[in-house]
Amino acid sequence: MNTVKKILKIREMTSFLFLIALFAGVGMVNSSFLSPTSLLNCFNDSVVFTLLAVGIAFVILTGEIDVSIGAILGLSAAVTSTLLRNGSSWAVAFLAGVMVGVVTGVINGFGVAVLNIPSLIFTLGTMGLFRGMIYVYTGGAWVENLPAPFTMLSKAKLVGDLTAFYAVVLAFVILAHYILTKTRRGKYFIAVGDNAAGATLIGIPTVNTKFVSYVLCGVFSAVAGILYSSRIGFITPTAGNGYEMKAIAACVLGGISLTGGLGSLIGASIGAVIMSSVSRILVFLGFSSDYDNTITGILLIVIVVVDAVSQNRAAVKNRHMRLAARAQSKKGDDQK
Template sequence: MLIIKKIFEKREITALAFLVILFLGVGLRNPDFVNAQSIATVLKGSVLYIFLAVGMTFVLLTGGIDVSVGGTLGIAAAVSATMIRGGSNIFMAVAIAMIIGSSIGLINGVGVAIVKVPAIIMTLGMLGIVRGVMIVYTDGKWVENLPDSFKMASQANIAHVNIYFILAIVTTILVQLYFSKARTGKYFAAIGDNLEGAILVGIPAKKMIIIAYVLSGLCASIAGVIFASQVGFVTSNTGVDIEMVAIAACVLGGVSLSGGLGSVVGSSIGALIMTAINSALIFLKVPSFWNKSIQGTLLILIVVSDVIIHKYFEDKARKQRLSARAQCLDKNLKNLKDTDISTESTLVGGNGQ
């Protein structure tokens, strides 16, 4: 029973449980939702959100936020697609896209950590700038006619699992190991939990915050390249509002918006949930114009339920600690009383002699 309790105290398990319930619930209504092809489609569709959520986790753990990732994804997709269409080497195009994403993240990080611009303002401003640059770069036109070899890469499978999804899972595992095992990996949560305390113990807070935004931009640029490969074209609206999905995925996975709490595994599960919801609405034949409303409603319900569940466990644990302290205090008082009685008896006996 204690083991089960400890398992369900983890936010990632709550998110995973909801994902399973979602598949089973929709599967009862439409069995096609739980067949191998449908599940494979959900896994493939979640790749973009997983990469965005991985990068966003770094930023959220420090107590910041990055709403520019949609623009970063769009410009990275446009630049890499244009280069590849023009005959450039794919690896060169990917490298340039990653440099662009990292540079955008660097500007965000410096603005937040050094100049002290509020994260939401800095990244929102950067989103507008990047969107404008993208439209100028593409002249407002679609980037189409990409080579078949580039588009077919998104269809490649290993053991019937999409290669991009495997790459996303490997990235998630490596980042989670970094967070849990590496000393610097633990700095991000420490900064978000207590910035002043982190600085006092010698953590280079400004440096780590900048790194967090650089990694967020880097992950967004990788997602942009994958988007171009999966879809086969890039529009001037590519990536619009996708930052909200990335943030929602992290929150669903248990990452705190106030910083200091969460894991990249939970964020990736949240990304799977967001993708599964979109797919479920199709199988349930819900009109597409309801998608945003239903997503928002489910997000609120899940987060509120998660907060209530974990608040219950925290309150219960707090009561147990207070009870243990009270018992310890009673025991100490009793021991002190017994000691006083013993001392008094000894003194009385000695005077009697």
């Protein structure tokens, strides 16, 4: 019984149960949704969002935000695809894509961590900057005719219907989760997000940690951009527009608190699956994809409101219990 309680107390468990309930609910309406292939495709299709959500989760855990990741995704996708189309080797193209992530991450990290500028405002600015760079780099044209081996890569299967992409990404997420929860440096992220001043006092390099979180976020978004170009096969200058909002939404769905210090990377990836399954679920339920944004918005609002209200309740209850305990002990003192 205790283990069950313990498992239920894990924050991302709520999201996981929600995911199962969602899938079961859809399965009841349309049982073909529950076929292994269809279920696995929900995970396979979430690969880009998983990377974005996990990347931004680093930043959100430290209590900041990064709204430029959609533009970073687009920029990295544009750079990688253009190089590949012009006949560069894969290594060069991938490296260039990842470098885009590093550089953009360093810029964001410098502004937020070192210059101490409110992160939403700063990354809004860099979002405009990076998005504009895509236009400058591509001249506003689409990048098309990517080499076939590259676009086929996204369809490569590892075992059964599981794509190699998702397997690799999943392995990375688990590794990152392990580093974040088990190693000393990994725990810095959550410590900084939970209480930045306290973290500084006990000797945690707050500025460094925030900086690193932005660089990691940039790299994850850039890799997401490379996978995006492989999956889609052509890049428009608006590629990744609005993805930052969906990635943030995925994190929130996965139980990560936007005030920082609460949540996990596994939660973020579960949230990403929920997020990217919405349109697929709509198809199975017989709705048009026009409901996509509406459902996403309702899901997001309902989950955060329920979470906030239950947290407020818990806080009030705790305070009452504390007061009651104090009154009790005082009574005991008086009687002595």
